[in-house]
Amino acid sequence: MNIETFFNLLLAGVTLGAVYVLMAMGLTIVYGVAKVFNYAQGSFFCWGGYFAWYLIERFQWNYLISILVTIVISFFFGILFENIIILPLRRFPNWEFTVIIVTLGCALLLDNLILVLFGPLSKTLPFLMEGVITFGNFTISIHNMLMILIAMAILVTLDLFLKKTRTGMAMRAVSQDITGAKIVGLPVNRLYSYSFGIATMLSAMSAILLIPRTLLYPLVGWTTLLKAFVVIVLGGLGNIKGTIIAAIILSIVEIFTSYLIGGIWAMPIFIIIMIVILIFKPKGLFGTW
């Protein structure tokens, strides 16, 4: 492996990591605020991709408008999802377990609905922008560059939202102490649904960023979701900095494994890394919860 290949692989790893961070952030926010571990998020990812594809290919809408419409609709879909499906479960004593099964059921429903509606053939989304930038021997496609930049912009916005706005601060309060938040009169149910809206929006965004590099097929969400699982387990549930570091490490590991011994080994190696780290640090590398 020469030095150019090495840096190209490193860069590809970082761009993948940027998307995994977005997915993992969605899971973390929902788990932190609503205390739900959302197995259906992979299906939201998939639906985001298919929705954008449908607007672009079938309705022949402008690319930018379709993306924006997808993102806005996914936000409201998340809110609706929380209100119709998750909220009624909260009154049961063992709802933490029930909610896992329900989100898995939703994943089954949504994935197979895609299969019924759009068929098993894979589709693709266009790149955000075609073309490459070259520095000597070193090339990077504009799409990859935009992936990193957009993911960073989203993360910064999210951070500002959580730290500066009233809703964001209320969400952090709920995640830290639910009883206290209820006592001071925060509208917890509304905050739960906001967290779902944000997570769904994040998964739609990561679909729009990632799908052009891979393909769109009915089970595409699961691979990304599982990698996001590994990322949050390693980074520690609820630790933003840990999540980012873990995502970058894992995506670099993934890219190098794919290059050296083949793509199918990425997941087994992830799992081995995950188990080994959990033996020594049962709450992840930087875990708090």
Added chain:
Amino acid sequence: MVRKNRQIQILILLLSLAILPVFFYTDRYIMNILILCFIWSIVAASWDLILGYANVFSFGHIAFFVIGGYSSGLLVNFLKISPWIGILVGGIIASMIGLLIGLPCLKLKGIYLAIVTFSLLFVLPTLIVWAGPGRFKNFSTGGTYGLQKILPPSLFGYTFTRSNLIPWYYLTFVFFITFLLIIYKIIHSSTGLALVALRDAEPLAKTLGINDYKYKLLIFGISSFIAGIMGALYAHYFEAISPANLGLNVFLITLVMVLFGGLGVFPGAVLGSFVITFTNELLRPLLEWRLVVLGAIVIITMILMPKGLMGIPELFSNLKYYHSQKNRWGG
């Protein structure tokens, strides 16, 4: 007196199951469903040992089922050993792998454990496809299409083939009764009591000196063993096993069997399996819509009857919930 009545009821139920083929022996469709009921109810009951009794969120149970099936299939087809030994070894291998995974994972917190065990379902197909045709000289898992033409077991010169389902019915019935008794005995043994104590009052049970890790590991190994045996039996019954058995739908259907009957209530998982297996087969004419409908059934069941069959009396009050004003937006 009550206990004796209960025993008589159970005996009558089992006897009626034993003479069912007299009425249905011409109907392969019904026979097939009943055989599947026997297999899946034991898988579900053994999963219930982990989920309901040990209170461990292990989502990898189907992985042990498939490991058992593949181990037995590979040993029987390529080493030419007897299928009976193959089934036993399938169970042993499944429980070994179960212990190996349980050893580090059972120390984790609930949600972490769920993620790690769940990921088994996605790693295993990769390994199975990788060990497909042309990879090894002596054996092959058959790749994506799975292991085909697994040799059927034979007893006293009679070979159990798919052409006649009645012997298969009684074979699976014997396995069903045996493992039902074993699971019943485990639940009422000191191990089962220790687990129930840990589930219901963890701090107290730990103060009394019950080692939770030891008991959870033990039950993890036992239930993987049972799952492995049933997986091997399943593989020999269908004469095939494939990575599709690890799919999300199989996992969810089995989980719903456990939950539908009620978590941690012994015959619950068995009853749930019978109901869900029949429902699943009745939905076959829906073709590709079947899994969509099944997903909807999962969601609606969980919202309206979170306690499974035991929750039916509360069904109407749960329905009324949707009309009540108590939990509206912003509340």
